[in-house]
Amino acid sequence: MSITFTSRPIPASQWVSEPDPRSRGVSVSINDVSIALGGRTVLEHFNIEVPAGEFVAIVGRSGCGKSTLLRSIVGLETPQAGGIALGSASACTHKPDIRIMFQDSRLLPWKRILANVTLGLDSSQMNAAKNVLAQVGLAERANDWPATLSGGQRQRVALARALVHDPSLLLLDEPLGALDALTRIEMQQLIEEVWRSRGFTSLLVTHDVAEAITLADRVILIERGQVALDEDVNLPRPRTRGSARFAALEERILGRVLQGRSITRTNPCSSARSVDAE
Amino acid sequence: MPGVRQQAASQVGMRAVAGRALPWVVPVFLLLLWQWASSAGLLPARFLPAPKAVLSAFVTLTASGELWTHVRVSTLRAFSGFAVGGGLGLVLGLLTGSLHWAETLLDTTLQMIRNIPPLALIPLVILWFGIDETAKLFLVALGVFFPVYINTFHGIQSVDRGLLEMGKCYGLSGWRLYREIILPGALPSILVGVRFSLGFMWVILIVAETISARSGIGYMTMNAREFMQTDVMVVGILLYALLGKLADLLARGLERYWLRWHPAYQAVR
Numbered sequence: 001m002s003i004t005f006t007s008r009p010i011p012a013s014q015w016v017s018e019p020d021p022r023s024r025g026v027s028v029s030i031n032d033v034s035i036a037l038g039g040r041t042v043l044e045h046f047n048i049e050v051p052a053g054e055f056v057a058i059v060g061r062s063g064c065g066k067s068t069l070l071r072s073i074v075g076l077e078t079p080q081a082g083g084i085a086l087g088s089a090s091a092c093t094h095k096p097d098i099r100i101m102f103q104d105s106r107l108l109p110w111k112r113i114l115a116n117v118t119l120g121l122d123s124s125q126m127n128a129a130k131n132v133l134a135q136v137g138l139a140e141r142a143n144d145w146p147a148t149l150s151g152g153q154r155q156r157v158a159l160a161r162a163l164v165h166d167p168s169l170l171l172l173d174e175p176l177g178a179l180d181a182l183t184r185i186e187m188q189q190l191i192e193e194v195w196r197s198r199g200f201t202s203l204l205v206t207h208d209v210a211e212a213i214t215l216a217d218r219v220i221l222i223e224r225g226q227v228a229l230d231e232d233v234n235l236p237r238p239r240t241r242g243s244a245r246f247a248a249l250e251e252r253i254l255g256r257v258l259q260g261r262s263i264t265r266t267n268p269c270s271s272a273r274s275v276d277a278e
Numbered sequence: 279m280p281g282v283r284q285q286a287a288s289q290v291g292m293r294a295v296a297g298r299a300l301p302w303v304v305p306v307f308l309l310l311l312w313q314w315a316s317s318a319g320l321l322p323a324r325f326l327p328a329p330k331a332v333l334s335a336f337v338t339l340t341a342s343g344e345l346w347t348h349v350r351v352s353t354l355r356a357f358s359g360f361a362v363g364g365g366l367g368l369v370l371g372l373l374t375g376s377l378h379w380a381e382t383l384l385d386t387t388l389q390m391i392r393n394i395p396p397l398a399l400i401p402l403v404i405l406w407f408g409i410d411e412t413a414k415l416f417l418v419a420l421g422v423f424f425p426v427y428i429n430t431f432h433g434i435q436s437v438d439r440g441l442l443e444m445g446k447c448y449g450l451s452g453w454r455l456y457r458e459i460i461l462p463g464a465l466p467s468i469l470v471g472v473r474f475s476l477g478f479m480w481v482i483l484i485v486a487e488t489i490s491a492r493s494g495i496g497y498m499t500m501n502a503r504e505f506m507q508t509d510v511m512v513v514g515i516l517l518y519a520l521l522g523k524l525a526d527l528l529a530r531g532l533e534r535y536w537l538r539w540h541p542a543y544q545a546v547r
Contacts, residue, residue, distance in 0.1 A: 074447055075447075076443055076446070076447070098447075099447070099448075100447050102440065102444065104440060106440050106441055106443075106444040108441060108458065108459065108462070109539050109540065110462040110463075110465075110539040110540075111458075111539070112539075119445075119448050119450070119458065120445075120448040120449040120450055145538075145539045146539075147539065147540070147541040161448070165448075
C-alpha cells in the first residue's frame with residue numbers, strides 16, 4: 001500500500017525544469033559556533049563547510065549536538081558564539097528557502113493533508129502542492145485528515161510540505177527514525193531521488209550509520225561538541241548495502257563511533273543501541 | 279439461503295434495537311415504580327405527585343402558553359449570561375495565555391476571585407442590582423466565566439511546541455501563526471470549558487431564579503410551592519433536567535463539528 005510511489009515513479013526530468021539542478025543548492029558554512037543549552041555546552045568551536053548541493057550526513061551519540069546544529073541553522077537556537085552563513089546571506093528564522101523535517105511529522109492534525117502541504121503558501125500555489133503530493137505518492141489522500149495516515153505516510157506528507165517550497169537547503173532531523181525498516185528504505189530512496197533531481201543542499205542527522213552511508217556524499221561524526229570524523233563516501237549511487245566497500249566503510253565509521261563510547265562511558269544515560277547498524 | 283441471510287439480518291437489527299433500548303430500561307422501570315407507588319397510595323401527592331399528574335400539569339401549562347413563556351425567559355437569561363461571561367472568559371484566557379505580561383498582570387487576581395463561589399455573592403448582588411434581570415445575568419456570567427477562562431488559558435499554554443516551531447520554520451508568524459496553529463490547538467481545551475460552563479450555567483440560574491424572580495422556570499417552581507402544586511414543581515425540576523441535557527447536546531455537537539479532525543471524534547471506518 002505504501003509502495004505506490006515506487007511502482008510508478010515520476011521521471012526526474014519532470015521534477016524541475018532547470019538545466020543544472022545543482023545550481024539550486026546553497027553552501028553552508030558553520031564557523032566556530034558554540035552553543036550551550038541549559039548551562040551545558042552542546043557545540044564548542046564547531047566548524048564545517050558544506051558546498052552547495054552536497055548531501056552531508058551527521059552521526060553521533062544521543063545528545064551530541066546533532067539536532068542542535070540543525071536547529072541553529074534554521075534559527076530555532078541561537079549560538080552564543082560564531083556564525084552560520086548560507087551562500088552569502090546569514091541564517092534567520094524566516095528564510096524562505098531552508099526547510100526542516102523533524103523526527104515526528106508535525107502535521108497539523110486539524111488541517112487536511114493538502115492544506116498541510118500548502119501551509120505558509122498562498123492559494124495560487126495549490127497546483128504545485130498537488131503535484132508534490134503526487135510525487136510522494138499520496139495524491140489520493142489529499143482530503144484526508146492526518147490522523148488517518150500511517151507514520152510513513154505522514155513523513156511523506158512532511159517531505160512534500162518541505163519540497164513544495166523548493167528549498168535550497170533541506171535539513172533532515174532524523175526524519176526516518178520512527179519508521180519501520182521497510183518504509184525506511186522506501187523513504188531513503190525517495191529522499192535520494194528528490195535530492196538528485198532537485199539538487200538542493202541537504203544535512204541529514206541520523207543514528208543509523210548505514211542510512212548515512214546510503215544517502216550521503218560525506219559522513220560527519222560529532223563527538224563532545226566537535227567534529228570527530230569527516231569521511232567522504234565515494235560509492236556509486238544508488239548504493240547497495242550488500243557491497244563489500246559499503247560494509248567496510250560502515251564498519252570503519254561504526255568502529256569510530258563505538259570507540260567514542262568507551263571514552264564517554266561515564267555517562268550512564270547514553271545507550272549503545274542508538275548507533276547499532278541494521 | 280436468502281431466508282437464512284434475512285434471518286441473520288433481522289437478528290442483527292434486533293440486537294441494534296436492544297442496544298438502543300438498554301439505557302432506557304432503568305429510567306422506565308423507575309417511572310413505572312413511581313407510578314405504582316403513587317397509585318397504591320404509598321407516595322402521598324403532597325410529597326411527590328404521580329407521573330400521570332405531572333404529565334397532565336405539563337399539558338395544562340403548555341396549553342395555556344405559560345410554560346413556554348417561562349422557558350423562553352429562563353433560556354434567554356441563561357444564554358445571555360453565558361455569552362457575556364463565556365465571551366469575557368475566552369478573551370481574557372486568550373490574552374493571558376498568549377501574552378506573558380498579561381498573565382503576570384491578571385492571572386493572580388483572577389485565581390483569587392475564582393476561589394469565591396459565585397453563589398456566595400448573592401447577598402451583595404441583591405444589594406447592588408436588586409432582584410432585577412441584571413442580578414441574574416451577573417451571577418450566570420460570573421459562574422461561566424471561570425471554566426471558560428481557565429480552559430482557554432490552559433489550552434493556549436499546552437499547544438504543541440513542536441507544531442509552533444514547525445509553523446515558525448514555515449514562515450508563519452503573528453496572526454497567521456495564531457489562526458493556523460495556536461487557536462485550533464487550544465480549541466479542544468476551550469470546548470471542554472464551554473461544555474462545563476453550559477452545565478454550570480443552569481445550576482447558577484436555578485439558584486438565582488429561586489431566590490428572586492418574577493418569571494422563569496425557577497419562579498414557576500417557587501410559585502407552585504406557595505400553593506402546594508407539587509405537580510407543577512416537578513414539571514419545573516424536570517424542565518431543568520431537559521434544558522441541561524439540551525445544552526450538553528449542543529456542546530457535544532459543537533465538539534463534533536469543530537474537532538472533526540480529532541481521532542476521538544472520527545467515525546470508525
